Every structure is written in structure tokens, then in C-alpha cells.
Amino acid sequence: MSAPAPGGARGGRPLWTGLGLAWAAAAVPLVLATFIGLNGWARVLVQITGVAISPWYTGGKVVRVIDHGAYRTHLHEPVFTGLLGPRKTGFVQVDLLTPEPAAATAAGGARGAARAAAVPDSVHLPGHLVESVDFDGDGAADFRLDVDTRVGTARVTAFNPRVLGVHEIIRFEHGLGLRVRLRNRS
């Protein structure tokens, strides 16, 4: 380590040399702080930025829960989120969930599929469900869902011209999620 002193023989600037060395020396504490405080930093990051997972994946916020005894209906708010403004089309998600998560294996349809594979027996939804849904909250049903939970198919009867049809059927561990394609108001 027989090196010339910082800022010495080869023309360095002492201030920049000192700052550079300080920054380099801070790297070890930085790595330690990153990992030791990981969960805390992660929470702070989420709070500061206010970000959430895209509703195109989560289905959006649940705005209403209807308890039918044997199962519950979770109605999500319609999703039209776009990059620079709302999109022309979107979807509303309706979850049909058993009260207790069953130990079902998850294997289901890909995005866009209108038919899911056979539902495991451990998902204790009634075999056939008919559900009227008012997604815009005006007191009138906007569509009716006719769901065969055993084979994982659904039919939509639209009462509102904004309703375009079944977009996707998602199998959860404890029920089904149905996405119904919608046209935006604008």
C-alpha cells in the first residue's frame, strides 16, 4: 500500500478526495442498514410514495360485501385505470368466496379465459349460483351472473348497455373471481 497521499503527487483535489473516500466508506453501513432495516424501510417507502398494486391485478378496492351464509359476494369498484387517464373499457370484479379458505390447490385459467378448469371439491361454493350485481350503485341491477361453480363457467345477462360480457374467471383458494368487461361512461 505504498501509494501517494490523497491529493498528492498525481494532482488530486483534497476536498473531492475526502468526499469520495467518505462516500466509499459509507457503503458498508449503507449495506448493513439496507438489510437490517429492510422491513421498516419498505413500509416507509410505501407510505412516502403512496403506491398500491395495480387494480388490473388486484381487481380494485372491495366496495360491498354481501353475506349469503354459504358464501359471500365481494363487489369491487370498476377498474378503468390508464396511464394518462381512464381507459375506454375496463372491468368490474365480483368474488364469490367461501367463509373459510379451503385448502385447495390453485390452478386456473390464464388471463382472458372465459372458462376455468374444474373447481376442486374443497371449494365449498354452491354448485350453481345466480347473482344480480349493481356495480354503479344506482339501486338497479346492471347484470346477472349465472355461475356453474363445478365446471367454472359463467354467463352474464346485461341490463346496462355498459356491460360487455365475461372478461375472465379466476380461481382462488376459497372461491371464484369473475371479471365482467365494462365500457366506461365517457
Add this chain to the structure above:
Amino acid sequence: MADATLTAAAPHTLLKSSLLALPMVLLSGLMLLGGPNLPRDPLRLAPFLAVYLFVNVLFFRMLRTGRTERYRAAFFIPFAVAFVISFLSNLIEARGSMQLTAGDMASGRTPFCHMVIPMTLVPAALTRTIIFPGSLLRGFAPVAGMFVIWIGASLALGRGFCAWGCFFGGLEDGFSRLRRRPRVRHIAKVWSYLPYAVLVAIVLTSAASLTPTYCMWLCPFKAVTEFPALTSTVARFQAGIFLSLFLGLVIVLPVLTRKRTQCGLFCPFGAFQSFTNKVSPVDVRIDRERCTDCNKCVNSCPTFSLDRESADRGGTRLSCCKCGTCVDLCAKGAASYHVRGTPVGWAPERARLLFIYPAFLFLVTFGGGMLQEALHRVLLLASTGRMIR
């Protein structure tokens, strides 16, 4: 001019190496254990002890020999293999399959990886949403946790993350070492700009579609992690792309070229991470007074980050991963780690130490857990006949 004591690969005495290794002995124990107590389960204790010993022997050798790259690679490559073993074991335990279903995505059960970060930034800024079907804070590999690790790595290491932290990079690093000599020696420089083009393409398409397009269509590592359930023609086509890219970029081309071709010629995250080299404290420089233009560094750089022009300018290209290959190879000590703000050629060994402490600590912390988990799974297999609990 070629004073041996000034070269970066200056070995330390046994005593000095031992003293310099002491901080890592303490810190690696702390970070590998994650708490004050040793594991009681022998199937956990044995992997911990093995990994603890392994990493400290490597770091000691790094100090004792003055060489960086071979000991980095000795951890980096098993780290990648361990990642695949531990990731797949966890995945199959939790979900029963490598296939990612719509239900998994809607439930936020997709582990987040650093490769997604560039695609999420524009949508996050404009819609305040993360376009990834994971969880922000809960579960295995949550989004916010990976962001924190990326920020820490970027500030401390810059693109050094790609040689000291990326859990995929070790796969092609390993394959690139299978042949002693390359079969393909010349790759046109223009190809090294492809990662930037891929980066621009995936950032724009992800913003427009609000889906992480690289993950959906182009990630070679889906072949060894998880992929959309093969329930449609589109999903099968996607799987075909993943497999082809993995075979081509991670296995065949690295074997033929002895380069990390996925990192150097394709990876958009690597291109994105290159810009963080501007803020990290240590880079690699070429001392023009010592350089004899032998081109060994240019020819050996695994990520195409050195060319004649950059060497003539006294540095690397922006994409340098700080792996240490050129530093170790340069007989004249012209290539060396360099602390920003200091004169070029100033105390190269001190600069190397200032880089390898945080870099190796990062590697131990990030990779050590995966190495322990993979060893645990292997012991589980040997003792019970099953890798899955």
C-alpha cells in the same frame, strides 16, 4: 514504472489478511444468522456453518491473494444455482407448481424481482400503482422490500449489483467458464447497445399496456423460476420464448463466447442499472501511464464493458459491473478499482478494499440465505427423500 507494490493485485501478509478479514467474520455471522441464536435444527445448523465457513474462506483468500474475481465467482455462481433450488422448492411448497395462475396473480402471490423495476417506474409516477401482481409488503419477495434492496445496492455498488448481487447472473457466469477458450471471439460492438434498446422498448410497452411486458414475453429466467400457466396457446408461445432465450443467452452463447451474453447483450435491467454507476462511490479506471495497450482487459471483460476507446480514455464503459476481471488480469496494474474524487492510480489496493467490503457483504447477505436454504433442501432430500416439507 511497473512497481509491483502499486499493482491492484498486491497480496497481504497472513497477519494483515487475518486482521482485515475480522470485520467480515463478525458481519457475515450477524447477517447470515439474522439474529443472536444459532439454529437448533441440525438440518439448519449444518448449512449455516458450511456457508459461514465458505464465505469467510473466500473473503480471506480475496485479501490474502489480492485477487477479486475468482473468489467473487466462487460464491456468485453457487448463489445462482442455490437461488433456483431454494426458489423452486419454496414455490412448489407454496403453490405446487412453477406455473403462475390468474388466481395467484390476483391474490398478489407473485414474487417480485429486480428485473421488473425499470418497467414499474413510469406507471408508478403517473398512476401511483405498481404494475406487478405481487404484494407490496407481505409474503415472499414483496415489491417494496426489493425496491429497498435495489436502492441500497445502487448507492453502494452501482452496476456492481450485476456481478455481486443479481441471483440470475451467476448462471451465465458459470456457463461462460465451461470452455477454456472461446469459440466465438468477435461480437460487433453495436450489439452491446441492444440492452438499451430493449430497455426503451419494455419501458414504453409496459407503460402503454400497464403490464410488465419483459416478464410476460422476454425474461429468459422464467425458464428456471415461474411462468404463466400453460392453459392457452399464447401461454405456450410465451414459455417457448422463455426457454429459447434461456438456452441461447444463458447457456449456448456464454459457452461459445466466454462472456455473460444475457447481461451484456440483452438484459434491460442491466442497461438501466448502468446509470447508477454515476452515483456509486467506486468505479474501475485504466491508468494510461501504466497501460501498455495489450488489450487483455478488453478481450476478457465478460460484459463487453471495456473497448479500446474507453481504455484509451482511461476508464470503462457505463455498463461496467466491477467484477474485477480486468483488475486481476492486468499485469501492469493499470486497471484498478478507483474511488471517485481521488486521482487515477491512487492507492488501488485501498480502493479495492473500499469496494470489496460492501460488495462482498452484500453478496453474503443477499446470497448467503439462499445458499443456506438450498443446502438445507439438499440435506432434507438426503435425510427424508423429499426436498419439499
